[in-house]
Amino acid sequence: MNTKQCRGRPMCSREGRLTVLPWATTQGCPYVFLMIVTLCFFLAGQACAEFRAAIAVRDVTPDPLLPVSGGVGPTNPANRKIGRLTVRALTLENNGTRISICSTDFLGFPGVLCEKVRKLVPDIPPENILIGATHNHSAPDCYGFPDQTGKTTADIKYLNSVCAKLADAINETVTDLKPSFARIATGRAQGKIAYNYYAEQLYDPRCDVIQILDRQRRPFATLVNYACHPEVIGPDQGILCSDFVGPLYDRIRQQTGGAGIFMNGALGGMVTADCRGPDGEDIQTWEECVRIGSLLADEALRIAADAQIQENPKLICKHTTIKFPVENDALRTIVELSPLDFELGEDGSLSTQVNVVNLGSAQILTIPGEALPNMGYYLKRKMHGEHNLLFGLTNDAFGYIMVKEDFNSFERYGYITRTCLGEMTGEIFIEKALKFVDACPRPEKTAAR
DSSP, rough: OOOOOOSOOOOOOTTEEEEETTTTTSSSHHHHHHHHHHHHHHHHHHHOOOOEEEEEEEOOOOOOOOOEEEESSBBBOOEEEEEEEEEEEEEEETTHHHHHEEEESSSOOOHHHHHHHHHTTSSHHHHEEEEEEOOSSSSOOSOOOOOOOOOOOOOOOHHHHHHHHHHHHHHHHHHHOOEEEEEEEEEEOOOSEEEEESSSSSSSSSEEEEEETTTTTTTEEEEEOOOOOOOOOSSSSSSEEEEEEEHHHHHHHTTOOOOEEEEEEETTTTEEEEEETTOOOOOHHHHHHHHHHHHHHHHOOOOOOOOOOEEOOOEEEEEEEEEEEEEOOHHHHHHHHHOOOOOOOOTTTTEEEEEEEEEEEOOOOSSSEEEOOOHHHHOOOOOOSSSEEEEESOOOOEEEEETTTTTTTTTGGHHHHHTBTTTTHHHHHHHHHHHHHSSOOOOOOOOOO
8 A cells, every 4th residue: 555654653565464663572561562563453454444545637638749530430630739638547545445547538548558558557456447538539549540541540659658648647646645535426417518419318417426535625636427429629620639528627627626537428329519509500619618618517516516525435346358249340340450459359359348346335337438328327227326427438449339229220320330349239238247236246325414
């Protein structure tokens, strides 16, 4: 745990062993010595069970600018930038469990890049590092999508620098961990933020918030979990930016919510930012990004404001591996041509890490892509927390995840069918993930006020 040794107190090592201070010898009274040793072990146990947290941010804006990606296919050149791209790490620790929740300002952050980050972090188990993408459509390509000639504009040197900076942020949080409290809440985000482009009301308006407070009960980190495509600007305007997520972070900071961290949810098919003007046409401006990001930040802070403070929330992190067959020829070609060295199994499948995290009264399930809203509702309904969070596009980003009834069934779902690994992708994920959820310990119940 890297706990600093205090004068007159034991030091608790990472393995939970006790370092006995030099003055504690058998030269004195044996009864006094026994009492001292007993007290030391008690204090060491208390220190190891203390909830601690830290957050760190790194700027990963490319200089010079790189082409931006809005989905499968060729990238588009960028000739100017607004704001900055960041990677963020929120690290939590309690009772010997340490995890880091990370967010990156990209369309997706594939598992091969996640593994590069994990190898650079010595003090957190690699399976306890959860790396998500905001699904920003105005950032460089992290997949290596080929164009019509098979070439890609993915910049491997830049992507390696992103991995190094994220690892550096995680390592900083390990050093900066401090005693903390948590505030966890769920509520409906009001106002004109998101809608479903395919079916206006088919989306989840709930916003889940995890706020971390110092011992003076001042927020220093606010995690916002909400399902919505950040694509107000999109990839076609020659602008590199973080879309509405950057203004979300700015507003959280301005309103004293500390550093923000955005984890997307079940946003597939096609939950997008509601930037429609009075005439029904999209308002694709930075001012609209600011409006939506600021509104979402205000709603998240409102939802969290009256939540009960959890002073020592229990922390559990479990992981499993789920394997998906790649039935989609187009996606298989992308995997094979990408310079990122994706690995297919001998049977042509892709494997990914899936996590379940319990934090106090909340339960979190990671999803390696864009689950459709109906899947999101079902998964949350079957989870076991008072607050159930879905971290979409986390630990991997395999495109759309849909159930077999929707796969290739509607003309409207043509695009998402073409960017889904296969007909059974959703079925496999639901079955394996919920079986894993049921096998994990249950979250705590919030104590009555």
